Amino acid sequence: MLATSGCRSGQRGGFFLQAAVNADGISGGYPPSRLRLRQELRLAGATATHRAMSPTPAAPPSGDEEFTEVVVVRHGETTWNASHIIQGQLDPELNEIGRQQALVVAHRLSKEGKPAAIYSSDLKRAAETAEIVAKVCGVTNLVVNEALREMHMGYLQGLKWDDAVNKNPDVFRSFGIFEITEGSDPDSRNKEIPGGGESLNQLTERCVSYLNKIAQEHRGERVVVVSHYAAILELCRYTDPPNGSIRRKIPNTSLNVFRISGVTGKWILERYGDDSHVDGNDFLENSFSGDGASA
Numbered sequence: 001m002l003a004t005s006g007c008r009s010g011q012r013g014g015f016f017l018q019a020a021v022n023a024d025g026i027s028g029g030y031p032p033s034r035l036r037l038r039q040e041l042r043l044a045g046a047t048a049t050h051r052a053m054s055p056t057p058a059a060p061p062s063g064d065e066e067f068t069e070v071v072v073v074r075h076g077e078t079t080w081n082a083s084h085i086i087q088g089q090l091d092p093e094l095n096e097i098g099r100q101q102a103l104v105v106a107h108r109l110s111k112e113g114k115p116a117a118i119y120s121s122d123l124k125r126a127a128e129t130a131e132i133v134a135k136v137c138g139v140t141n142l143v144v145n146e147a148l149r150e151m152h153m154g155y156l157q158g159l160k161w162d163d164a165v166n167k168n169p170d171v172f173r174s175f176g177i178f179e180i181t182e183g184s185d186p187d188s189r190n191k192e193i194p195g196g197g198e199s200l201n202q203l204t205e206r207c208v209s210y211l212n213k214i215a216q217e218h219r220g221e222r223v224v225v226v227s228h229y230a231a232i233l234e235l236c237r238y239t240d241p242p243n244g245s246i247r248r249k250i251p252n253t254s255l256n257v258f259r260i261s262g263v264t265g266k267w268i269l270e271r272y273g274d275d276s277h278v279d280g281n282d283f284l285e286n287s288f289s290g291d292g293a294s295a
Contacts, residue, residue, distance in 0.1 A: 065266065067259040068215040069222040071109070072232055073133070075126040076101040077252045084161040088153030088197070093124040098252065101278070102129040105253040106136035108277040109224060116221040117141040119214060121148035121228060129253070130226040137224075147210035150228035154197025204234045211235070215260035232256050232272075239269040251275045 076098030080087050094102065109115070114137060120130035122144040134142045156164045156171065171193065189200040207227070214223055232250050239258060250256065250273050257271040 065261040066219045068218045070258045072225045072256040075129040078125050086156050088157035090157050094128050101253040102132040106133040110137045113222050115224045118224045120144045120226040122146050126226045147206050148227045151203045151230040152198045154193035155195030207231050216262040219262040239267040249273045
């Protein structure tokens, strides 16, 4: 059953780490490669090569905390991803490769602990990914919400990546969209992108707040959340501020695992950019990994 709320309807193998932040502790480029299938994906390979995730939340460090395991999945590929066009909150749908990616990650997730619910951005590329995951995993509780949307990129939306960088270098420099550098203006995170765009702090606030609500509702359970590159990157930065300047790879349909306390609001980042489920499925070696911001 599809529920709506407030809306209208790397490296292969992943990265593993432990970092924590409290609820009040708010703390990029584009690879030129392109993704094309050599032949039809073999779903059997998806379960043979991935690193298994814990099917249930790990024991909390304190008896006062009960963590929710939140598996945040980036949506599958779109034609705009493949063409290096900045999507932001514009709404292209998955291409055929994106649908195949979604099917592969869905089969991976189906072999692990069954989610209590699936939450998704209401944008088509995320919602369709979530629907595929829900169907394969046998989950009927699917909720879409605009709080999980990609960052609104203002007048950069619809521009090709290189054109946006070349024509608007000051915007990318001053807004720190893709990475935090030493000596950067600390106020840049509060600057909204012209043309109706968001600031990084606005993006973080809406995404973190919504995931905290999910954690409160699903204490001790496992949930899947389908969202977008910049939104996921900000969740990682929020959780792991000492390493906030790391340029993280968040490929399409990669898994990013958080444990969030519904009691204290404490966050733990366990894994990011894990797309090991695509290994052995005959993707070209120079496949487009889709880890550019918002595109």
